[in-house]
Amino acid sequence: MRQPLDPGTARRRFAAVTFLFWLPVGLYIPSQVLLLTERGMTLAVVAGLFAVHSVTASVMELPTGGLADVVGRRAVLAASGVLNLCALTVMALGTTVWALALAMFLMGTGRALSSGPAEAWYVDTVQAHSGAEADLRTGLARGGTACAVALAVGTLVGGALPLLLGPGRDAGALLARATDGLVLPLSVPALLGAAVGVAYVAYVLGALPEPPRPPATLRGVLRGVPATVAGGVRLGVREASVRRVVLTAAAVGAALATIELLTPGRAARLTGAPESGAVLYAALACTGFVCTALGSHGAPLAARLTGSSERAALASLAVSAAGLLLLGVTAAWGGPAPAALAAGGYALVYVGLGAAGPNENDVLHRRVDGTVRATALSVQSLALQSAGALAGLLAGSLPAGPLPWLLGAALLLAGALLWARRATPAPEPPADGAEQPPAPGGPVHAAVPPP
Numbered sequence: 001m002r003q004p005l006d007p008g009t010a011r012r013r014f015a016a017v018t019f020l021f022w023l024p025v026g027l028y029i030p031s032q033v034l035l036l037t038e039r040g041m042t043l044a045v046v047a048g049l050f051a052v053h054s055v056t057a058s059v060m061e062l063p064t065g066g067l068a069d070v071v072g073r074r075a076v077l078a079a080s081g082v083l084n085l086c087a088l089t090v091m092a093l094g095t096t097v098w099a100l101a102l103a104m105f106l107m108g109t110g111r112a113l114s115s116g117p118a119e120a121w122y123v124d125t126v127q128a129h130s131g132a133e134a135d136l137r138t139g140l141a142r143g144g145t146a147c148a149v150a151l152a153v154g155t156l157v158g159g160a161l162p163l164l165l166g167p168g169r170d171a172g173a174l175l176a177r178a179t180d181g182l183v184l185p186l187s188v189p190a191l192l193g194a195a196v197g198v199a200y201v202a203y204v205l206g207a208l209p210e211p212p213r214p215p216a217t218l219r220g221v222l223r224g225v226p227a228t229v230a231g232g233v234r235l236g237v238r239e240a241s242v243r244r245v246v247l248t249a250a251a252v253g254a255a256l257a258t259i260e261l262l263t264p265g266r267a268a269r270l271t272g273a274p275e276s277g278a279v280l281y282a283a284l285a286c287t288g289f290v291c292t293a294l295g296s297h298g299a300p301l302a303a304r305l306t307g308s309s310e311r312a313a314l315a316s317l318a319v320s321a322a323g324l325l326l327l328g329v330t331a332a333w334g335g336p337a338p339a340a341l342a343a344g345g346y347a348l349v350y351v352g353l354g355a356a357g358p359n360e361n362d363v364l365h366r367r368v369d370g371t372v373r374a375t376a377l378s379v380q381s382l383a384l385q386s387a388g389a390l391a392g393l394l395a396g397s398l399p400a401g402p403l404p405w406l407l408g409a410a411l412l413l414a415g416a417l418l419w420a421r422r423a424t425p426a427p428e429p430p431a432d433g434a435e436q437p438p439a440p441g442g443p444v445h446a447a448v449p450p451p
Contacts (some may be wrong), residue, residue, distance in 0.1 A: 024193030026154020056108025060177030065378025085197030116377030144296030251415025258408030295354025319401035323348025328405030
């Protein structure tokens with residue numbers, strides 16, 4: 001039987017596959033809405049297309065997590081890459097509502113398929129090589145950093161490409177003539193993202209080895225996936241540490257939805273015009289990704305300084321809540337000083353969230369085993385998305401000013417306080433590489449029947 005990859009190699013490959021998945025997302029973010037409106041879609045239609053993506057991702061989240069636990073991580077990740085590159089190609093070239101709706105459906109399905117399997121592969125690989133007490137935080141932090149860097153780089157490149165190929169540019173005019181107007185300058189970031197998707201699929205198939213699994217049958221999948229999903233949901237409800245991670249994800253989702261909803265309008269008011277506000281918001285979004293990368297990179301240090309992953313999550317989420325509180329307090333005033341304080345608060349939010357994520361997931365992975373690992377991550381992701389949708393509706397219904405920001409800060413602070421309760425700390429990895437006995441309770445093994 002082939003030996004598992006060593007932890008260093010597993011970390012590098014996990015970071016690489018994470019970067020390759022999120023780079024296309026960063027590429028199409030700046031031009032997506034503009035491309036759809038350039039194709040003649042109204043803002044109401046664009047909102048409907050986004051709803052197709054959100055609903056598809058939410059509905060498919062748990063079944064696809066269960067599928068990754070039943071048939072394997074690599075196959076599901078490769079399928080997500082194929083769906084995403086198809087979605088980006090259709091979105092770049094599609095001119096009708098139905099074609100664009102298909103693109104959003106494929107993209108939502110691909111996003112759901114990708115939610116959890118790569119991280120589950122990394123944890124399974126490291127624990128297979130070094131045991132259940134192996135260090136996970138470093139690799140989880142590297143994955144978070146790779147995600148944020150990919151989004152930052154993609155946002156910058158995706159925002160610059162349409163400008164470089166815009167009206168009056170020789171390359172843009174040549175592209176339009178060669179394709180009879182089918183490929184617009186705004187289409188190029190999505191097409192580049194599809195090309196990166198090809199590299200992603202090839203990398204997943206070639207660089208993420210898994211131990212052999214029994215051949216999957218349709219009957220086994222149809223029976224195994226619902227059982228695995230049920231086991232993962234029960235785990236999120238019954239096991240205190242996992243429940244804390246899931247509830248924290250809901251609080252983070254509410255905070256992020258509040259920021260994403262309110263920041264564009266605030267940027268436009270600060271600059272005095274929607275166009276310049278959009279430029280400022282793009283710069284802020286890139287700054288947020290960079291701050292997330294810095295926070296994620298420092299997550300292991302935060303755990304060492306505070307003494308455990310639990311206390312690091314508490315401290316990091318408290319920093320984020322303080323930053324969001326600062327954004328709320330400064331919303332009532334104008335001028336350079338409040339704007340500078342708000343920028344500092346914005347940075348604190350993302351640095352704190354970047355540092356909190358790897359430490360929360362370190363706790364999660366020490367409480368679950370490989371049979372439901374991807375499903376548990378899908379439960380966490382679903383909590384974040386669902387709470388974010390509800391919080392966005394609530395924040396949008398509140399009067400403008402500090403109140404919506406303070407609501408997000410209160411919810412995030414509540415998530416931080418969940419970690420202030422006394423709990424059995426997750427076992428720390430040994431400093432000298434010596435083996436340690438398993439902690440009482442150990443990982444939770446869900447009672448899932450084999451397929």
